[in-house]
Amino acid sequence: MNLNNQKIIINIEDSEYLNWKIYLKSKFKMLNSCNIEIDSKNLKLSCTDISEIIEIANQYNCKIIGFSSTSEKTIVSIHSLGYKSHFSIESSSKNTSQIDDNNQIFSKTNFHQGTVRSGEYLDSPGDLLILGDVNPGAKVSAEGNIMIWGRLLGIAHAGSKGNYQATISALQLRPVQLRIAKKVARGPEEKPQLGMAEQARIDSEEIVISPLETTYFEKSN
Amino acid sequence: MATDTRVILICSGKGGVGKTTLTANLGISLARQGLTTAVLDADFGLRNLDLLLGLENRIVYTAQEVLEEECRLDQALVKHKQESNLSLLPAGNPRMLDWLKPDDMKRIVEMLKEQFNYVLIDCPAGVEDGFKNAMAASQEAIVVTNPEVSAVRDADRVIGLLNTNSIKPVQLVLNRVRPKMMANQEMLSIDDVTDILALPLLGLVLEDEQVIVSTNRGEPLTLNSLNSPAAKCYLNIAKRLQGEDIPLIDPAEESSGLGAKFRRLMQTKIF
The missing domain is CATH 3.30.70 (Alpha-Beta Plaits)
Known part of the structure; x- marks a missing residue:
């Protein structure tokens, strides 16, 4: 054999x-x-x-x-x-029935606590919630939304399987590069305002960054 | 026999930030405080800890021969000329690069632990095999970095690897700080660096031309030139490592010229 x-x-x-x-x-x-x-x-x-x-x-x-x-x-x-x-997702077939296509809420949220350091890579088949900073040189990606309770200074890719509704939110959004689905944008040059959480999403074919809307959370409920 | 030996890895990721200089000076400073200290040069491909300590011509055996039982450990250990508490152990021969495995490193360190209070491991640059070998044998680590973007990025990568290998505590030394450039915001500030790396700061080392002179002479600054700015920083780091509470120097204070310093001194005297 x-x-x-x-x-x-x-x-x-x-x-x-x-x-x-x-x-x-x-x-x-x-x-x-x-x-x-x-x-x-x-x-x-x-x-x-x-x-x-x-x-x-x-x-x-x-x-x-x-x-x-x-x-x-x-x-x-x-x-x-x-x-x-x-x-890999366990028993993914069971979970898919719960996904509501209109709201783009994913049944599985992966959670990471701690700083994501240079050279490290996180990937999630659903949403990704990070409690900590994403440092320059690190990359995080998710098929759903990315939420960072900390600073985003590296690369983030939301909607990695082509979901254009995906968003990236962080307490401080200063990434090297942002990607949503197949769109790519370079991070903003100017320093963001302090004390304001921000969100990146696709608006008329472009990735735009705006202060985080509270309606986002309402939608999720 | 020392029971509570501390095995400290001195690493940085990027080359040329001052790992070897820190190892040599820290070794001397600890030895001066009466602690038996071994410095292990794990960077045997490009070994130069022996040069810095001025011990190049005394090396006969290396850890390689000890492990192969061609000689005893005390034959391979090179005692420092002036500071008898300090010994150097070169890990291997620069011509035989791939003999060392993580287990070998652990065995060497176990042997050293029986004789010394401190074992400082001078780690090679990079995150490849050399680093992994050195890491395998260590309990805690000091990450050396410079206030520049590339050094901080590499340090971040190394800290990630140290964390996944549960090495604790990991402390930071910010080397080659130029107070003037920091004050003019031409250099990353201390806050910029500690913000990203999120590590406790063990100490700052000021940029000092004397470091180059001392390297070329093979006499670490902490040995003979105790008044140079960098030597003071190294001594403070050694004391903090011992648990002494010594405040960090403030680069802003160092940056203002001699005149300002003098005035401040006058003011404190008068009022």
Whole structure:
């Protein structure tokens, strides 16, 4: 049986959480020299854990070509090591029925607490709420809206799958670049007023920034 | 045997911001306070901590030989000429770049911990293997940065990596501060830097021409030229590291000329 160059997906099941290292080792042993994608579910892995996984894989000539995870911590660790990854949504079919197309409210809001630092990348299949700053050099993206309870100084991409109604709001909006769906805008040159939350959205084919409207919240209710 | 050894990683991301200079001066300052200190040069591809300390010609063995059991640890440790509490351990030979693994680094540091109060690790620039090796063995970290956009950006990246590897506490040293340029807003201010990096500031180091002179001589400033502005800053950092409460210098005060300083001195004397 030649499995070379074939993509194999390994799921780390709930029952294997405690001894995932041993579990992976046995898997790699079986799959000697394959391209592997790992689905770690909501297991929280640090950079060291992920380097370890890659090292174990190398011992058995396996090549890790991607990760998927539902844990933000894992995603950040993976990205900080420079690997490809994506968020997976659990039981997405159930959730989609709740999405109201007119209001563009997403059933799943991903929440990140802490500063998103240079080189880090957050991606969310729904809305993304960040409690902290997004520093220059960092990138955040969401299929829905992005809300930042802090300063946005990096790059933000809302409506990444083409939702033109998506918005980006932050307590201080001073990004390097803003993207909504397929529109791209450079950040404003002048310093924003202090103490005023702002929102970016698409208005007649252009990305505009205006003081955050309270109606936005009413709509969500 | 020291039981509560502090293992401190000195890193920056960007090169040339003053990691090695800080390591050397901090090493000397701590040693002067009577603390046994080891400085480990983890930047063995481009090693120059030995140059700064003036110990280049005394290196016989490196950590590599210790791990391969070709020599004992105390044979590889190079004691400083004047400050006997300070020892240097070069991590490896510049010609053999890929021998070191994170586990090797941990083993070296474990050995050093048995003998010293402080282990300072001089980290290489970048966020690749060299940095990861050095990080693996550390408990806490000092991030060195300059008040310029590129250095702050790289420091931010490094802090992110330190956080994901749960290294705590991470403190900041702002190096090469020019008070005049800061006052004229030609340089990032202290607030600009601490706002972005969101770290406690361990100290400022003023730009000082004497640093270049001391590097070329192989005598860290804190050894002989205690009156130079940068040397004072380094000493203060060493004291704060020990938990002493020493106020930060105010660059605005430093920027006003000698005349203003003199007047202020007069005023305080009179009133």
